[in-house]
Amino acid sequence: MNHYWFEYRPYDRPFKQPLHTHHGWWSNRQGIILRLTSANGQVGWGEIAPIAWFGTETLAQALAFCRSLPSKLAAAAIEHIPASLPACRFGFESALEMMQISTTSITFASPSPHQLGAVHNSYLLPTGEAALHAWQPLVTAGVNTFKWKIGVANLEDELQIFNHLMQKLPADVRLRLDANGGLDYYQAYQWLQTCDRLSGHTATVEFLEQPLSKHQLKEMLQLAERVQTPIALDESVATFEQLEACYTQGWRGMFVIKPALIGSPQQLRNFCQQYCLDLVWSSALETPIAQYFIQHVLIPSIPVVQHRAIGFGVDQWFNDAWTTEGNFEQLWQSLSLTGTIE
Ligand SMILES: [Mg+2]
Structure with missing residues (x-):
């Protein structure tokens, strides 16, 4: 043994x-x-x-x-x-x-933001108005996908900053909005409608992540029917059992996968090989040890339905x-x- x-x-x-x-x-x-x-x-x-x-x-x-x-x-x-x-x-x-x-x-020697941009890493912008200035050096360095947290301040203020941000971002940038389940149905619909309205005139909103709480899958299925902007589940599919349950209940939109949280890598592999999910890989702010496994072992072993930037542009959040x-x-x-x- x-x-x-x-x-x-x-x-x-x-x-x-x-x-x-x-x-x-x-x-x-x-x-x-x-x-x-x-x-x-x-x-x-x-x-x-x-x-x-x-x-x-x-x-x-x-x-x-x-x-x-x-x-x-x-x-x-x-x-x-x-x-x-x-x-x-x-x-x-x-x-x-x-x-x-x-x-x-093997060393963890990080590629420069430029190289990361080239392999399509998504970078987390600071929440609120700070985002309006934070994107510029990263775009200069070649980054073209950002994530921005919403559902933190009140709706009107956030929508205003969002409009402003969308006007400023270059047209080829993709922005991912992440509400962490912090919106109600009405607010989520407002956000998605705003995204639909801006679409084609500004940078692209790639998707709105987890607009409602993980207990509101039915409402998110409804929202997805009503708007063009895609919705991605994140908190709803934190663990493998939840991922399986959402798929069974009919979710065919995007799934944000944080491998470090989900459980067994082999179980995830088997499921994805069977059902071909539209996946967005995302960091749980793990160290380079888990990141190495995720990026070099796990991700290459899972079939790709749609190429999407991976959400591991988080190194700039740490001092060490x-x-x-x-x-x-x-x-x-x-x-x-x-x-x-x-
Ligand atoms: Mg998220």
Whole structure:
């Protein structure tokens, strides 16, 4: 029977500036780095990066789970991680897959924003009026897809900033609006109508993400019938079980997938191979360890229905040099030196 040596280290990564969403302010990204070592010395890196307000387990639950495991771990223990711990499932299963890849010569050295623009990465703009000035240097560097959080201030003010932003953005830019479930039906309809009206005259709204709460799938199905601007589900499909449920209930629009939150990568692969979903890959603000697996292992293994920018343009949100200077081993070592979050 297969066994692995299991070690884990928590991390605590402050954002340069707190991120404002409909769920409130978020100032530190916390998670857990996993290291599995096989009997013949192969190392597999993984990461547990939960977001409890998004529908995963809490960090405390993930830590409790890691603590409950023996340091000599049976492969079967990984197969039986419960669906109630989706971020743990992702972390352990991806670490097993990463064991097939030699990571010693890989560095995280980030491509410049220009190169990222070339591979179509979507960049997160600051919320509110700050967006009006933040896009320019990124466009100059070659970025052409942005995400902007809405549903934070009142409707009229936001629509006004939105109109302004759309007038300023170059015509070839694609803007993704993300309400994080923070609108009601009327507000969502106002937003979508405004997007429809502007369409063809300004930059393009690629889609409106999660206008209503995850409990309002029926209303979102209705909205999608009434407007041209596409709707993408995000919070509604945070975990694999939710994704399956929305598909079964008839959603055929876009699905935003945050792999670090969804659960088993293999389960996602099987489902996507069977049903060919219109996917938008998105970051859960994980470290380069999970990002490496997602971008180099998982995404290339899933069939593409429609090429869309991937939402991993988030490095500029952190102060540290993990992405630009680090590699797997260095990141791990830095965690033992700087201490843990406990
Ligand atoms: Mg979203």
